[in-house]
Amino acid sequence: MKRKGWLVTITVLLFMGVMAGNAAALEEIRIGTIGPITGWATIFGQGVLNGVKLALDEYNNEFNGVPIKVFSEDTKADVEVMRTKLDSLKNRDKVHLIIGPSLGHEGMAAVDWGARNPEVPILIGYSAPEDITMRKATESVIRPGWTGAQVIFNFGQYCAKELGYKKIIMVGQDYSYPWDQAAGFIRGFLENGGEKVERIWHPVEAVDFSSIMAKLMGMSKEYDAVLNNSGGAQVVAFFKQWKQFGLDKVYPQILGQANVPIVSMLSELGDSALGVYSSLHYYDGNPSEANQKFRESFNKKYGHYPDVIAVQGYDAVHVAFKAMKAIDGQVDDPKKFIAALRQVKMSADESPRGPFYFDKYANPVQNIYIKKVVKEDGRLMNIAVKTYENVSQFGPYADMADKYMAAPATTRDYPPGDKEAYFKEIEKYFGKDYVEKLNKNNGWVD
Structure with a gap:
């Protein structure tokens, strides 16, 4: 009986040690956002960022008690600036996830960066060139948005x-x-x-x-x-x-x-x-409950109604949270996190746009x-x-x-x-x- 008791005690202590280790590793979940916040394309970068912030508010800026910290970078619609900022988000800020960018040429450069840095999952913001999730598709780049051709x-x-x-x-x-x-x-x-x-x-x-x-x-x-x-x-x-x-x-x-x-x-x-x-x-x-809730919450926070650009940032966060829930918040395991992101399905009750799920190239199938x-x-x-x-x-x-x-x-x-x-x-x-x-x-x- 004493031997059995010792085994139980050791097992409990080991379990507590593992949990403590995970907690220590996740003192915060770090999310990077990237897009044009200044310049001619401000509307596209700021819109995504506004959607991200609104969605995080709905989760009280935390996941299962772990605070979420956001690092925002301005690309100025310049690809070279964006590459430098992506490197900073990875190496300086050590983010677990990047949301963005917003422009077509930015997205094409981001997918190349993602192929060279597969340990950092990217949820594309508003960037829509089809080859991001076609001919140049890479495992770590998921687009909860659209392609320019798909919607037209x-x-x-x-x-x-x-x-x-x-x-x-x-x-x-x-x-x-x-x-x-x-x-x-x-x-x-x-x-x-x-x-x-x-x-x-x-x-x-x-x-x-x-x-x-x-x-x-x-x-x-x-x-x-x-x-x-x-x-x-x-x-x-x-x-x-x-x-x-x-x-x-x-x-x-x-x-x-x-x-x-x-x-x-x-x-x-x-x-x-x-x-x-x-x-x-x-x-x-769209008269759906999800869209009306999104619109009114956005208007209350920002003083004006949102458009599809904000939807992209908003949905990206909800996709991330569904994935985190599926893996018990283990965002420090990028392979597991990326796999979970690609498996997310959103219902009509969860997204202002309506239902969607990802195809094998990580682009939504949607209305x-x-x-x-x-x-x-x-x-x-x-x-x-x-x-x-x-x-x-x-x-x-x-x-x-x-x-x-x-x-x-x-x-x-x-x-x-x-x-x-x-x-x-x-x-x-x-x-x-x-x-x-x-x-x-x-x-x-x-």
């Missing part, structure tokens, strides 16, 4: 089939994220009855669109509508000059890429945004909403006019993801915007049967 495949389809457009001009900022938006739209548009998408690129920070407006005026008899493929201050400048040059009189519709009619833009655009169609994995007018800007009770907002459920980052190509990734990566000029050239191109990668099926069905079969 079906918008191209909608514009061709529902709005009846045949030829569209797309005017956008010349960098990786708008390229992806253009590519996704072109695929959906041309494969569903559209004939041509003409791309006009401009420098990222351009605000003088007079030469482009003159060009659009000259093209108005050949094209049905114009899609603005920009974000931030460039959207405001484009819409203002659109009206100044009288283009609202010659084109029946101005369409928007994902970032054009987000909440933070609507207050700047005013009634000029009314009727604008776009698409995204979130819409501010995509075709949105329209309306005014309700004196406030501009987006409503959903159509919902496409469970859309993967491969969109209609989910069953042939390998073929999709075997095709060239998106560039400013790829894929082709002319239907004939485009169909010749997709036949190389998707096969003649796929093209014949498109022709037979007059596009995708929902």
